[in-house]
Every structure is written in C-alpha cells, then in structure tokens.
Amino acid sequence: MPAPDTARPEGSSGFAPAAPLELQRVTKRYPGQAAPAISELSLEVPAGEVCVLVGPSGSGKTTAMRLINRMIEPTSGDILLGGRSVLERRPDELRREIGYVIQQIGLFPHQTIGENIATVPHLLGWDKARIAHRRDELLELVGLDPEEMRDRYPAQLSGGQRQRVGVARALAADPPLMLMDEPFGAIDPINRERLQDEFLRLQATVRKTVVFVTHDIDEAIKMGDRIAILREGGVLAQYAPPAELLSRPADDFVAQFVGADRGLKRLALTTLADVELIQPNGLAPSGRRVPLRSTVRDALSMILTAGGKPLTVVDDEDRVAGLVTLELVGGLLGTEADRGSDGAGGSDGGPA
Amino acid sequence: MHTLLDALRFIGHNGALPSDPAAPTLLHLTLQMLWISGVGIAISLAVGLPIGAWLGHLRRFSFVAINTSNIGRALPSLAVLAIGDAILGLGLTVTEVALVILAAPIVLTNAYVGIADVDPEIVDAARGMGMSGWRILWRVEVPLALPLLFAGIRTAAVYVVATATIASLAGYNGGLGYIISDEQSYHLSGVLGAAICVAALALVVDGALALVQRALTPRGLRLERDLRGEDVDALVPVTAISPS
Amino acid sequence: MSVLAPAGVVIPTFGGAPSSYACERANRLFCPDWVSKNWSSVLWPALRQHVLLCVVAVAIGFVISFALALLAYRRRAVERPVILISGILYTIPSLALFEILVPFKPLGLSDRTAEVALVSYTLLILFRNIVTGLREVPDEVREAARGMGMTDRQCLWRVELPLALPSIIAGVRIATVTVVALATVASYICDQGLGVPILAAIQDGVFKTELIAAGGLAVALALCADGLLVLLQRALTPWARAR
Numbered sequence: 001m002p003a004p005d006t007a008r009p010e011g012s013s014g015f016a017p018a019a020p021l022e023l024q025r026v027t028k029r030y031p032g033q034a035a036p037a038i039s040e041l042s043l044e045v046p047a048g049e050v051c052v053l054v055g056p057s058g059s060g061k062t063t064a065m066r067l068i069n070r071m072i073e074p075t076s077g078d079i080l081l082g083g084r085s086v087l088e089r090r091p092d093e094l095r096r097e098i099g100y101v102i103q104q105i106g107l108f109p110h111q112t113i114g115e116n117i118a119t120v121p122h123l124l125g126w127d128k129a130r131i132a133h134r135r136d137e138l139l140e141l142v143g144l145d146p147e148e149m150r151d152r153y154p155a156q157l158s159g160g161q162r163q164r165v166g167v168a169r170a171l172a173a174d175p176p177l178m179l180m181d182e183p184f185g186a187i188d189p190i191n192r193e194r195l196q197d198e199f200l201r202l203q204a205t206v207r208k209t210v211v212f213v214t215h216d217i218d219e220a221i222k223m224g225d226r227i228a229i230l231r232e233g234g235v236l237a238q239y240a241p242p243a244e245l246l247s248r249p250a251d252d253f254v255a256q257f258v259g260a261d262r263g264l265k266r267l268a269l270t271t272l273a274d275v276e277l278i279q280p281n282g283l284a285p286s287g288r289r290v291p292l293r294s295t296v297r298d299a300l301s302m303i304l305t306a307g308g309k310p311l312t313v314v315d316d317e318d319r320v321a322g323l324v325t326l327e328l329v330g331g332l333l334g335t336e337a338d339r340g341s342d343g344a345g346g347s348d349g350g351p352a
Numbered sequence: 353m354h355t356l357l358d359a360l361r362f363i364g365h366n367g368a369l370p371s372d373p374a375a376p377t378l379l380h381l382t383l384q385m386l387w388i389s390g391v392g393i394a395i396s397l398a399v400g401l402p403i404g405a406w407l408g409h410l411r412r413f414s415f416v417a418i419n420t421s422n423i424g425r426a427l428p429s430l431a432v433l434a435i436g437d438a439i440l441g442l443g444l445t446v447t448e449v450a451l452v453i454l455a456a457p458i459v460l461t462n463a464y465v466g467i468a469d470v471d472p473e474i475v476d477a478a479r480g481m482g483m484s485g486w487r488i489l490w491r492v493e494v495p496l497a498l499p500l501l502f503a504g505i506r507t508a509a510v511y512v513v514a515t516a517t518i519a520s521l522a523g524y525n526g527g528l529g530y531i532i533s534d535e536q537s538y539h540l541s542g543v544l545g546a547a548i549c550v551a552a553l554a555l556v557v558d559g560a561l562a563l564v565q566r567a568l569t570p571r572g573l574r575l576e577r578d579l580r581g582e583d584v585d586a587l588v589p590v591t592a593i594s595p596s
Numbered sequence: 597m598s599v600l601a602p603a604g605v606v607i608p609t610f611g612g613a614p615s616s617y618a619c620e621r622a623n624r625l626f627c628p629d630w631v632s633k634n635w636s637s638v639l640w641p642a643l644r645q646h647v648l649l650c651v652v653a654v655a656i657g658f659v660i661s662f663a664l665a666l667l668a669y670r671r672r673a674v675e676r677p678v679i680l681i682s683g684i685l686y687t688i689p690s691l692a693l694f695e696i697l698v699p700f701k702p703l704g705l706s707d708r709t710a711e712v713a714l715v716s717y718t719l720l721i722l723f724r725n726i727v728t729g730l731r732e733v734p735d736e737v738r739e740a741a742r743g744m745g746m747t748d749r750q751c752l753w754r755v756e757l758p759l760a761l762p763s764i765i766a767g768v769r770i771a772t773v774t775v776v777a778l779a780t781v782a783s784y785i786c787d788q789g790l791g792v793p794i795l796a797a798i799q800d801g802v803f804k805t806e807l808i809a810a811g812g813l814a815v816a817l818a819l820c821a822d823g824l825l826v827l828l829q830r831a832l833t834p835w836a837r838a839r
Contacts, residue, residue, distance in 0.1 A: 430811075523798060
C-alpha cells in the first residue's frame with residue numbers, strides 16, 4: 001500500500017518531499033475594519049510535521065492558512081516556504097507547489113476522477129504516462145480502486161470517497177506543503193474517524209509538512225504534531241505539542257478551549273504499553289481483560305464500568321502483561337499535574 | 353436623417369394623410385393597438401398564470417409545461433395569424449385568439465419554472481408549519497417567484513404588442529400595423545413614424561409592468577437581491593432559462 | 597404593399613395559368629400536389645435562405661454576446677448597460693425594428709438590415725445566459741481551481757466555461773428558435789426566407805396550402821434546430837448524465 005515513489009528523498013515531482021514553513025509576524029488587516037484579522041502571527045513548522053491551527057470562529061485560522069498560499073495577500077510580515085519567501089513567487093506557480101484541500105472539496109464536476117487528480121501534474125507539463133502512473137498510485141494510496149474509479153464522475157461518488165479524491169488530488173504533484181481547511185468537517189462522524197486514521201497512516205508514509213485547520217480540539221489533538229491555538233483577531237495563544245498543551249495550558253483561554261476534561265484527553269495520548277503496570281506477583285490474574293495497545297483513557301473507562309475493579313492487561317498473544325488499577329491511572333495524571341505549575345483549572349477540573 | 357425628420361413630422365401631425373382626410377389618426381390607431389394588446393395580454397395572463405403556477409406548485413407535468421413555450425416561441429406569429437385568417441377570416445376575435453396562443457405559453461412556462469424552482473426546503477418548512485397548499489402558493493411561492501413570473505409577463509406583453517403590429521400584414525385592418533403595411537399611401541416617413549410609435553408603445557408597456565413588479569416585490573427580497581448584486585428590478589425583460 | 601382582406605372568395609392565380617388542380621382551385625387547407633410541384637421553385641430556396649439568415653444571425657450574435665459576457669464577468673459594471681441596451685432592442689417589435697433600420701444608408705431594403713435586427717434580438721438572451729452560466733459555477737470549484745495554481749485564464753477555459761455550457765446552450769436554443777420565427781417577418785423588407793411565400797400567400801387572398809407549407813416549414817426548422825442543439829448539449833456535457 002505505501003507508494004515507493006514518495007519515499008524517495010527528492011519526491012516524484014522534483015520538489016522536496018517536505019519543506020519547513022515559517023510565518024514571520026504576519027498581519028492581515030482588512031480596509032474599513034478596526035481590528036486586524038491576523039495580528040503579528042509567528043510560528044515555525046518543521047518539515048514533515050502536522051501543524052494544526054485551531055480556535056473559535058473569528059480567530060482567523062482559515063485566513064491564516066489562506067495567507068500561506070496567497071489566496072489572501074498579507075498586509076505585512078513574511079512567509080517562508082523552504083527558506084524562500086512566498087511573496088516573491090508568482091501566486092499561481094506557488095500554488096502548484098502546495099496541496100490545497102478545502103471543506104467542500106471542490107472537485108471539478110465536469111471531469112472524471114482521473115482528470116481531477118491529474119490537474120496539477122497537467123499544469124506542470126508532465127507527460128501522459130507519468131500522469132497516468134501517478135494517478136493510479138494515488139488512488140491506491142487513498143484506498144480507492146483505480147480501475148473502478150478513474151473514469152467515474154464526482155457526482156457518482158459518496159462524500160467520503162470524494163474527500164479521498166480531494167486529498168489524492170492535492171498530493172498529485174508531490175508538493176512539499178499541504179494546506180487542509182476542515183477537510184473532514186462535512187463528513188459524518190463515523191467516516192470522519194476513519195478518514196482521520198487513514199490520513200495519519202498516509203502521513204506516516206509520505207511525511208508532508210501539513211497545516212491543518214479545524215475548530216474541533218479533539219481532532220487537533222489527534223492529528224497534530226504541534227497545535228497552534230488562535231484567539232480572536234488571529235493572536236497566537238499557545239503553540240505546542242498536544243501533551244504540553246493539555247498538561248500546561250498557557251492561560252485561561254487555552255485551558256477553557258482545551259476543555260475541562262483535558263485530564264482525560266491526556267490519558268488518550270498514552271497507551272497501556274507505555275505505562276508501568278502493576279505486576280500480579282504470583283496471584284491469579286482476575287477481572288476483565290484489556291489489550292496492551294488500548295489507550296489509558298479507554299482502560300479507565302473499562303475500569304469504571306467494572307465498578308472500579310482492576311483489569312488484567314494482555315498482549316496480542318493473550319499473555320498477561322500486568323494489572324491496571326484506578327490508583328495507577330490517577331497516579332499518572334497526578335504526576336504530570338505536579339510537574340505543571342499553573343492553577344488554571346487544576347486537576348479538579350473547574351474551569352477558570 | 354431626412355427621413356427621420358419627416359417621420360417625426362408625421363407623428364407631430366397625428367398621422368394626417370393629405371390624400372385621404374378620412375384616414376384614422378395616429379392617436380386613434382395607437383389607442384386601438386393599446387386596446388388590442390391589452391385584451392390579448394389580459395387573456396394570456398388569465399390563462400397562463402393560474403395553470404403555470406398551479407402546475408409549478410405541484411411540480412408535475414414539467415415536460416409539457418416547459419416545452420409549450422418552446423413550441424409557442426417556434427411558431428412564426430405571422431404564420432399563425434395568417435392561418436387564422438385563412439380558416440376563420442381575420443376579425444378581432446380571431447386576432448385575439450392568435451395572440452393568446454402565442455403569448456400564453458411564455459407566461460405559463462415562466463410561471464411554472466418560477467414557482468417550481470422555489471427552494472424546496474422553504475416550501476417544506478411552510479408545509480411543516482401547517483400551511484395549506486393554496487396558502488403556500490400565494491404567500492410563499494409567488495412572492496419568491498416574482499422575478500421569473502414578471503419576466504414571463506413582460507416578455508409576453510411585449511410579444512403581444514409586436515404581434516398585434518404584424519396582424520395587419522396578415523390581413524387585419526387596424527392598429528399601427530395599418531400604417532406600416534401601407535407604404536404606398538404613407539411613404540417611408542409615415543411607416544417610420546408608425547414604427548417609432550410601436551417601439552415607444554412597447555417600451556412604455558414594459559416600463560409600466562416593471563413599475564408594477566417593483567411595487568409588488570416584498571422589501572425583504574429586494575434587499576437580499578440588492579446585497580447579492582443582482583438586478584433588482586430588471587429594466588428590461590428577461591427570458592426563462594429553459595433547463596435541458 | 598397594401599394587404600386588406602378581400603371580400604368574397606378569390607381564386608388564387610399565383611402568376612401562372614389558372615390551375616388545373618381542383619385542390620388548388622378550391623383553396624382547400626393543404627394540397628400535397630402543390631407542395632411537390634412548387635418545392636424546388638418556391639419552398640426549397642426560401643428554406644435555404646431562411647436557414648442562412650438564421651445561422652448568420654445566431655453566429656454573429658453569439659460572438660458579440662460572448663465577448664461582452666466575458667467582459668461583464670470580470671467587470672460587473674459592464675453588465676447593466678449591456679442588458680439595458682440589448683433589452684431595449686429586444687423589446688422593440690420586430691416589424692418596427694426592421695422599418696426603423698431601413699432608412700440607414702448602408703442597409704436599406706436588404707438582408708443586411710434583416711441580419712442587423714435579428715442579431716440584436718439574440719443579444720439579450722445569449723448575453724444573459726452566458727453570464728448567468730458562468731456565475732452559477734459553484735464557489736468551491738473556483739476556489740479549488742485557483743488554489744491549485746490555475747491562472748485566471750486557465751480557470752476560465754478549463755473549468756468555468758465547460759461548467760457554464762448547459763446554460764450557454766440553453767441560451768443558443770432560445771435565440772435560435774426566436775430568430776427562426778422572427779425571420780419570417782424579415783421578408784417584409786428583404787426578399788428572402790420563408791416569409792416570402794408566407795407573405796405571397798397572404799397577398800391576393802390567402803392561399804392556404806402555401807401558407808401552411810411555408811409556415812409549417814418554419815416551425816419544423818425551429819424544432820429541428822432546437823433538437824439538434826439538445827443533442828449537441830448531451831454530447832458536450834457527459835458528466836451531467838452520470839449519476
């Protein structure tokens with residue numbers, strides 16, 4: 001399933017597979033409006049990482065994303081892709097190097113799926129054989145059958161299928177940067193989770209630099225290597241990996257946005273495999289069984305369902321790895337909370 | 353240019369014909385045109401609007417509703433009038449019948465498309481609130497469909513004026529076509545003068561209907577269309593875009 | 597050209613010896629013999645001329661409307677005046693417009709005058725439909741096209757115009773059918789088209805067969821053209837039927 005091409009150091013298009021992105025004090029001010037939409041936003045995304053822009057509506061996260069590929073022009077500040085300023089390039093040439101996925105997808109209704117995917121390679125002047133090969137490769141990569149799909153029209157596909165095609169289309173020319181604006185927002189929750197998982201699998205293979213916009217903090221925590229929380233007016237509230245965000249929110253706003261259940265959210269980041277389990281020490285294993293690869297959060301949920309009794313943790317071959325108890329889980333959270341110095345919310349969960 | 357001045361002079365003299373003092377005046381013929389057209393428009397509306405609107409509300413028989421106007425548009429008015437003359441002799445009644453045959457389909461189709469195209473979600477909401485079919489039509493669909501309804505009405509009205517002019521070519525003895533078809537007596541200046549009057553008449557009829565449209569369009573819709581940059585009250589007729 | 601309804605029945609003479617066919621003499625509604633006898637001398641030339649008049653009118657009208665529509669699509673300010681002028685032209689009854697154009701020197705009583713008037717009738721419909729078709733392209737499709745790096749021109753020709761095709765062709769259909777019908781009146785000022793036999797049939801006393809034959813041909817022509825354009829649209833928009 002993983003495509004050999006994209007793992008090459010220079011990518012199949014001649015672009016580097018991933019480039020670092022840097023925003024330097026970017027500001028966007030609309031004429032006639034008192035407050036700027038984006039205010040002195042600075043952040044750095046290392047190559048190959050997923051940076052999630054998240055915030056309430058009005059926080060300018062989509063605006064910030066669209067500044068990167070110059071769908072909106074910044075009022076001041078600079079944006080560097082792979083060290084080169086995007087402002088020096090011709091916009092349409094720049095955009096051919098950036099994968100762009102939007103919420104409503106925007107597949108061309110009058111073209112087949114194959115033709116849709118081939119759009120940017122076509123614009124770049126690739127030859128037919130190369131385009132055809134890449135198209136089929138990408139369809140397989142996003143989990144669609146090339147034989148069946150390449151000649152269909154968008155109207156014949158389901159929403160989930162269309163979204164996959166949208167991602168494939170964005171990846172077609174193997175761009176060093178991907179911009180994704182609430183790409184799974186219009187999909188039902190079950191398929192959304194599936195698409196998120198598949199995208200993470202894909203990213204593990206292709207390792208693009210991705211800027212991902214969402215309003216859903218849970219999606220942000222799941223998808224992001226780093227999360228940038230924006231407040232109203234495009235002001236950066238905190239920029240940190242998920243674990244840090246959850247254990248050390250920078251201020252009340254972030255704490256509230258992350259949610260009162262951030263303790264639980266943190267537990268979802270760790271699996272039982274990473275935790276030091278209680279050893280049964282010769283006692284017969286008792287209680288329900290839980291797989292080693294479950295998250296601590298799921299384990300906690302099962303403990304509570306079992307009335308607080310301990311669970312036996314087993315690996316894939318059903319061998320006992322240890323026990324997990326309520327105290328053990330509580331200890332995990334407590335450890336981290338002690339390390340943090342803030343009082344915002346604290347571990348009893350009251351919002352500020 | 354010279355002819356144009358003569359034409360204007362002709363109009364100024366109320367269409368007096370030196371060779372025939374008993375000839376009807378320009379004013380008389382114009383009023384006659386107005387009368388013929390008015391009756392024709394009124395009957396076309398009386399026939400086309402209710403049928404088109406009701407079919408549109410039911411969203412049925414779309415093939416018939418949309419294609420009648422295609423046929424109506426394809427019929428050369430001259431031929432229809434002449435056939436009427438051939439079969440029944442061209443009097444006022446037959447002329448009016450021909451006018452209605454040609455103009456009513458336009459009204460019908462536009463009414464159908466206008467009403468049927470109203471956002472089904474809005475209609476659904478109205479139904480959910482307990483509105484009866486008749487009330488939905490009257491209070492929801494018609495106001496929302498006004499632009500297309502009036503597009504049909506105005507196009508049909510102008511078409512009736514045009515066809516009434518042609519009626520004299522087919523043998524009917526009245527209206528401004530009386531002058532236009534008689535170049536021997538009236539010469540080019542007279543014909544041109546009458547043609548200018550016909551053009552003016554058509555523009556006045558359309559303008560009057562545009563004012564009616566503006567008066568009837570609810571304020572909220574005018575505001576919405578204005579904000580979207582649409583032509584709020586189109587100064588000139590628009591034709592229904594016939595779907596495939 | 598004074599045309600007044602004659603009193604009483606007149607046996608049509610049509611510029612030849614009194615007819616030997618009983619059908620014609622009785623002026624019944626439709627005589628197939630007359631049609632076959634006069635096809636190549638009267639009806640076929642008229643049909644040919646009519647087709648030519650209409651094709652030229654729609655073609656020129658399309659070129660002008662297309663250019664104006666592209667302009668109006670980029671610059672909204674252009675739209676209002678174009679609609680105003682073409683609308684006024686459209687409102688003026690055909691006979692009146694033909695007559696008004698006659699005095700202008702280069703035109704006079706010729707097919708050029710007819711063409712100018714017919715072209716002006718197509719402008720409003722074609723212009724509106726092309727502009728509306730372009731505007732109806734979903735915003736997200738345009739956003740995706742620009743976001744992927746298409747220039748404005750590439751977006752127009754590869755995405756927006758193909759998606760506007762149904763509306764454009766609908767406009768061409770309406771314009772064509774309208775022009776075919778209007779061109780019958782054009783023979784009043786120029787000696788071409790199916791209006792010639794129609795007016796001739798009315799002239800000395802209505803000759804029903806000629807009238808129905810010529811009128812019927814005009815209707816058939818319009819419907820055929822419409823049907824052909826529908827086929828053209830189906831051929832050009834394969835995605836519209838894929839479900």
